[in-house]
Amino acid sequence: MAKTEHYFTKFEAGRYYHVYNRGVDRKPIFKRKENYIYFLTRIDKYLSQILDLYAYSLLKNHFHLMVRIKDLTEFNCSTEISESDVSKIVSESFKRMFQSYAMAFNKKYNRVGTLFQTPFKRNLVGSEDYFTNLILYIHANPQKHGVLTDFRTHKWSSYLPILNNTTGILHTNEVIYWFGGIDQYLKFHAERQKNVFAGDWDDNITLEQMTL
Numbered sequence: 001m002a003k004t005e006h007y008f009t010k011f012e013a014g015r016y017y018h019v020y021n022r023g024v025d026r027k028p029i030f031k032r033k034e035n036y037i038y039f040l041t042r043i044d045k046y047l048s049q050i051l052d053l054y055a056y057s058l059l060k061n062h063f064h065l066m067v068r069i070k071d072l073t074e075f076n077c078s079t080e081i082s083e084s085d086v087s088k089i090v091s092e093s094f095k096r097m098f099q100s101y102a103m104a105f106n107k108k109y110n111r112v113g114t115l116f117q118t119p120f121k122r123n124l125v126g127s128e129d130y131f132t133n134l135i136l137y138i139h140a141n142p143q144k145h146g147v148l149t150d151f152r153t154h155k156w157s158s159y160l161p162i163l164n165n166t167t168g169i170l171h172t173n174e175v176i177y178w179f180g181g182i183d184q185y186l187k188f189h190a191e192r193q194k195n196v197f198a199g200d201w202d203d204n205i206t207l208e209q210m211t212l
Contacts, residue, residue, distance in 0.1 A: 019064075024117055046100065120183070
């Protein structure tokens with residue numbers, strides 16, 4: 001389970017966060033290819049003006065994102081905002097994104113009611129080690145949950161788009177630069193993936209913090 005503070009951590013401009021959530025009662029939030037694609041378009045529409053996306057993993061009943069909240073000077077808002085406005089704006093933007101996706105999902109599958117658990121969970125990425133390990137954890141999450149035997153083949157994570165330098169909402173160039181190039185990106189994922197399953201994390205990252 002997530003720690004209580006992971007439900008109420010405030011968003012601050014210029015800082016990095018692990019955002020994650022699941023469907024109510026652990027039920028599916030993705031059923032078909034078009035659901036995964038549509039979810040990513042909702043991120044672009046509702047969140048790209050206020051945050052940068054660095055990594056993601058979408059599984060049948062939950063998702064993980066690593067994001068950076070834009071600096072105040074980068075916010076694309078119609079009115080001037082202050083630091084105290086940031087957390088509310090970001091939280092409300094996520095809620096609108098979830099609502100937009102849920103409405104389309106409910107209509108398509110003839111269901112009613114809440115789709116996502118509330119409130120959604122978020123955790124501040126407070127160190128460089130955490131940043132690096134979190135990207136690995138997010139990418140390896142499908143394998144951790146037994147979705148497939150090699151996370152590097154998962155179609156709905158950012159591992160392959162980053163590797164292929166896919167343009168769009170994902171900041172692929174910055175992630176590759178962080179790892180020191182494509183070769184180091186590949187090497188880190190290959191050599192460290194076992195840590196995800198052993199719970200062996202740098203910077204005192206615990207499975208309680210990282211597991212959904």
